[in-house]
Amino acid sequence: MSKSSAKFKNAKDKRQKVVDAQGWTHVVRGPKLGHAHSRLVTGLDGLSISPLPDTIDLRNILSRYDKIWTSSPACEKLLTFLEEEVIPAAEVAIRKCICLGLGSLSDGRESSRFQFVTLSSILRLLNQESRVDQVIFQDPAFTRSDMEYLETQGHTVVASPAAFDLVDPNTFLFAPHLEHEYYAKAVEKHLPAITIGSDVDALLEGTCIPSDHQVGDFDTRKILQRFRAETKCYPMPKFEQDPWYLFTSLYWRSHPADGS
Template sequence: MTEIAMLEAALKESTLEESTLEESTLEDSTVEALTPVEALATEGTNTGEGTLVDGLLAESFHQEPPKREEPWVLVKSRKGGRPKPVPKPADVKTIKFEPTIKAMDPLPLLSKEAIAGQHFYTYREYKQSREYRVLKAIIKEFVRDTFKDSASGEDPVRKAVCLGIGSFDPENGSWSVKEKAHVQLAAFLLIVEEIEKFCKKPIKCIFQEPAFEVSDIAFITSLGHEVVESPVAFDAVDSHTFLFGVHLYRDVYAHAFKNGDFPALFIGTGWDVWSDVNYRWEPEECTLDAIEIMEKTHKKFAFPEAKGKNIFYGTSIYWD
């Protein structure tokens, strides 16, 4: 056999082997591709056990399909924990205007004895002060000017009117208010005492203060003085009166001078203070012409004031 024939024979033999290998591979792949049910069916057909296979197939068709697992849901946490509930607008309004402090009950009224005790210390302290020594020197000059021609006649000063001194027992218990009332009363009474030294008769003292409580009235009357309602004190002012009114309203001064008489001695807010106050409209009954005239025609002194105090700030002393 020639070499070519040998090669052709070998080629045929290899081709035959490849075709045989492909057929066997195809058969194996067919078997592997069968499902378990198909495999059972094929096996039952080949072995003649058709009844068993049919039973298995029928049972497999009545089985429930496998449950599908639900995917996990990841919940992300919020920063700060659970959010706080937002109040309704009505609740916000209630919280905003709800009072946090209950109103205090009004303080009980002081007795006239308690007020008298407080006044005793204030009176003694003021009488020993430098301010009173200066005030006393001014009053002595007033006495020399006023009483020089009254040796055989009537007293130039017969009554003293005190207006708007304030309460000795204010509702809020403020000591600054009490102090002003006590110091002003001490100054008023000390002036009266100094003038009375040159009078033939005691000077009648009249008090008018709308803010007076029952205890205030009891205290003043216990000193032997009179407390009246408005306008009794206004009507009592004449040329024989010592008029005392510190830091009063404009209309109060106007009513005190409504009679047209200049008091023998006037202590109150001076014209230098009132002239700096501008009014767009001034009622006729509130004019202070009398004080303006006294500024030009009367003697005038500034009322002595303790350093750091304003009890007599802007107060002047006038007499003819």
């Protein structure tokens, strides 16, 4: 590899954290923000990411990701465990799915796309057991293309922080890599029937997350401790094609929902 090629590769691989006006942190690939990074636009509301291009065919793109995921041992292992162990233990009909912090599907991030097809495969399984009437997405990073695609699939996109108040005991919460304060906000009022999210033990121990994400607020810690005490846990199976499964776990209630 030439020096110039190596220099370009290193610049391309750099990641930056950008916090928008609503407090969400986005990891941005690429060199310094500026004119060279044409897909990034900074406005009064912070960072917005425009699709590349506006006419991107998400249906075909995600279909390819879905084939990779559904043919993987990780998918088979996860769905089998859900069907045999988790869904029967939940002892409730799951009527709602809420997805938080997925990231943009149209800006080329493979992890977001693999997360989405993972979610889709789980929804197909859940719909065999009961009807999931609402599938709700919330992420300030969504582009116009993302929102249009999700809506064509019959899903609902809401602005932050609306989705946090929609979680109830009949909810499947899908929130991989969600930061601790938002995670706690999502599970504060109700314990979802099933959750796929950041490893709560790692968040509480503060050993597997950056130092600036340490759990320091007492209420946040208390909420996450209660969540962990009331759930059973299963680490997400290893997925060879993408590392998004790292520090992510599947949780389900260790006791029936109140009133069930």
